[in-house]
Amino acid sequence: MPELIHVGRDEDRDTYYLNMGPQHPSTHGVLRLRLLLKGEEILEAEPIVGYSHRAHEKMAENRNYIQFLPNTSRIDYLSGMIYNIGYCQAVERILGLEVPERAEYIRIICCELNRISSHLLWYGTLLMDLGGFTPFLYCWDDRENILDILDEVTGSRLTYCYGRFGGVTMDVNDEFLQNTLDFCKRFRERLPEYETLVTENIIFQNRCKDVGVFDQELAQDFALTGPILRAMGHKRDVRRDEPYGIYDKFDFDIPTLNGADTFDRFLIRVEEMHQSLSIVEQAVSRIPDGPVMAPKVPRKIKPPKGEYYFAVESARGHFGMFIVSDGTEIPYRIHLRTPSFANLSSLRSVLRGTMIADTVAILGSIDIVLPEIDR
Amino acid sequence: MQSLLDIPRGARSLLKGMGVTIRHFFRKPVTVEYPRKRAPVAKAHRNAIVLIEKDDIGSHNCIACLQCEKICPSACISITGSRPDGIAFKRPDKFDVDFALCSDCGLCLDVCPTDTLGYSEVYDAAGYSRADSKFDLLEAWRDKEGEALGTLRERERKKKEEREAKRKAAEEAKAKAAAKEKAEGKEDDKTGNGTAAS
Numbered sequence: 001m002p003e004l005i006h007v008g009r010d011e012d013r014d015t016y017y018l019n020m021g022p023q024h025p026s027t028h029g030v031l032r033l034r035l036l037l038k039g040e041e042i043l044e045a046e047p048i049v050g051y052s053h054r055a056h057e058k059m060a061e062n063r064n065y066i067q068f069l070p071n072t073s074r075i076d077y078l079s080g081m082i083y084n085i086g087y088c089q090a091v092e093r094i095l096g097l098e099v100p101e102r103a104e105y106i107r108i109i110c111c112e113l114n115r116i117s118s119h120l121l122w123y124g125t126l127l128m129d130l131g132g133f134t135p136f137l138y139c140w141d142d143r144e145n146i147l148d149i150l151d152e153v154t155g156s157r158l159t160y161c162y163g164r165f166g167g168v169t170m171d172v173n174d175e176f177l178q179n180t181l182d183f184c185k186r187f188r189e190r191l192p193e194y195e196t197l198v199t200e201n202i203i204f205q206n207r208c209k210d211v212g213v214f215d216q217e218l219a220q221d222f223a224l225t226g227p228i229l230r231a232m233g234h235k236r237d238v239r240r241d242e243p244y245g246i247y248d249k250f251d252f253d254i255p256t257l258n259g260a261d262t263f264d265r266f267l268i269r270v271e272e273m274h275q276s277l278s279i280v281e282q283a284v285s286r287i288p289d290g291p292v293m294a295p296k297v298p299r300k301i302k303p304p305k306g307e308y309y310f311a312v313e314s315a316r317g318h319f320g321m322f323i324v325s326d327g328t329e330i331p332y333r334i335h336l337r338t339p340s341f342a343n344l345s346s347l348r349s350v351l352r353g354t355m356i357a358d359t360v361a362i363l364g365s366i367d368i369v370l371p372e373i374d375r
Numbered sequence: 376m377q378s379l380l381d382i383p384r385g386a387r388s389l390l391k392g393m394g395v396t397i398r399h400f401f402r403k404p405v406t407v408e409y410p411r412k413r414a415p416v417a418k419a420h421r422n423a424i425v426l427i428e429k430d431d432i433g434s435h436n437c438i439a440c441l442q443c444e445k446i447c448p449s450a451c452i453s454i455t456g457s458r459p460d461g462i463a464f465k466r467p468d469k470f471d472v473d474f475a476l477c478s479d480c481g482l483c484l485d486v487c488p489t490d491t492l493g494y495s496e497v498y499d500a501a502g503y504s505r506a507d508s509k510f511d512l513l514e515a516w517r518d519k520e521g522e523a524l525g526t527l528r529e530r531e532r533k534k535k536e537e538r539e540a541k542r543k544a545a546e547e548a549k550a551k552a553a554a555k556e557k558a559e560g561k562e563d564d565k566t567g568n569g570t571a572a573s
């Protein structure tokens with residue numbers, strides 16, 4: 001139960017603070033929202049973060065480039081693969097390391113599967129926040145399928161440490177590819193089911209349509225990225241704008257909508273799952289044979305002195321790594337630009353003037369991951 | 376008025392949703408009744424690290440090079456090693472792993488020069504205190520250590536013999552070659568002189 005604090009101003013007895021969290025099930029981690037309410041209307045909402053701060057950026061200054069690998073997937077544990085591979089790609093680009101073709105394909109398959117699993121988790125939890133328990137279980141079932149597939153090759157279920165500078169740790173076999181295709185087929189059959197169950201559900205629609213509309217200015221003010229930005233009508237996706245890896249060889253759409261409300265953000269993510277599925281299928285059908293590790297990877301990673309920035313599209317938006325190297329084995333500084341942090345910052349403006357019952361819907365539709373915000 | 380119109384629409388969407396859930400009701404269950412049944416573990420699944428048996432030695436083949444200890448980002452491995460008599464490399468005396476710290480990154484497996492590290496199959500090791508997650512990896516190998524040392528010594532001795540034999544052979548070959556060269560050299564000189572003269 002959220003704790004109630006009465007402000008105690010006699011002349012205005014309906015104005016009070018409500019602490020939502022830090023241990024609230026719908027804050028997806030440990031986020032505390034301090035809501036100033038007047039009756040049911042939110043006058044002011046203040047997200048308070050920092051409860052799961054683990055100093056990843058500081059840890060990067062105390063270990064060498066290779067040793068930072070396990071940290072990357074723990075920044076955002078729901079789409080850890082994208083972060084892990086993204087970090088490898090950043091360092092590879094600095095070193096000018098060529099990655100074998102097969103490894104690139106494996107990376108794409110794993111990253112896109114991970115993106116789907118992350119979206120599925122978001123789907124389930126959003127629905128559960130809104131009171132629908134059944135879709136949550138169905139999502140979990142499908143997500144479990146992905147985790148099993150990834151477990152077969154990466155060895156982990158959530159916090160992957162699969163990428164290495166110059167490739168990946170383990171080659172995939174035909175069974176993995178077949179399982180992936182089976183999943184795609186099965187999931188394509190499941191998505192219409194979700195549609196009937198959730199998207200067409202009138203209660204869900206009424207709770208989401210025209211709720212939490214983002215003003216266009218917010219996009220610039222808070223540097224919003226990811227599905228939120230695309231739901232506002234901006235076609236921005238790092239995979240398209242600055243292709244990394246071999247994304248430029250794939251045929252996929254960047255879905256956009258103009259409503260900027262909770263329902264549009266929901267539809268965008270569902271459509272993104274479709275697109276990711278198509279990328280996975282293309283990759284599986286075209287994967288070449290060959291090694292999965294570059295032949296000559298230096299034993300000691302020493303990027304030349306300088307400052308580097310590299311970005312990938314995570315499930316939540318633009319994830320950037322700013323790496324400062326002083327020419328030694330240990331990074332001078334790694335700054336992580338995480339999408340949820342920027343997206344959450346807009347919450348204050350969005351929640352102002354809405355009803356308290358919509359808070360969870362809006363918060364859920366932003367799709368935050370707290371460890372990624374706190375880092 | 377709008378809300379009145381919503382009623383039939385709502386009822387329809389509700390029934391449709393029910394249809395989906397009913398269909399699921401007749402599908403196979405997707406859960407595993409742990410702990411009565413156990414889910415299969417993927418072959419590549421990463422758990423606590425263990426030392427793998429090498430068939431030709433009959434024990435693990437850790438040479439206490441400390442590379443895994445050095446690369447481990449979580450500092451969860453601690454090894455000390457010493458060189459037993461008659462063996463060219465070290466063997467570990469202590470190989471402790473604190474699995475509570477391990478991040479299952481697999482970096483230690485990558486650097487191990489003898490490929491003697493692997494993952495255990497146990498995926499649900501739980502304990503009541505932090506001490507429960509500290510494993511002594513050598514424990515399983517203690518009683519085999521004597522035998523393994525014997526094998527290794529034997530191997531070392533054979534290698535030495537081989538090396539000795541090779542060295543001898545090489546020396547002989549060298550001596551032969553030198554003798555031949557001497558003979559050839561003389562011939563070379565002759566031909567050389569010949570060409571120079573012409």
Ligand code: SF4
Pocket residue numbers: 424443446447448449450451452476477478479480481482483484
């Ligand atoms: S898997 Fe990683 S964290 Fe665990 S012992 Fe090996 S190097 Fe250390």
Ligand code: SF4
Pocket residue numbers: 436437438439440441442443444454486487488489490491492
């Ligand atoms: S890297 Fe391998 S051989 Fe070296 S100490 Fe570790 S386990 Fe033993």
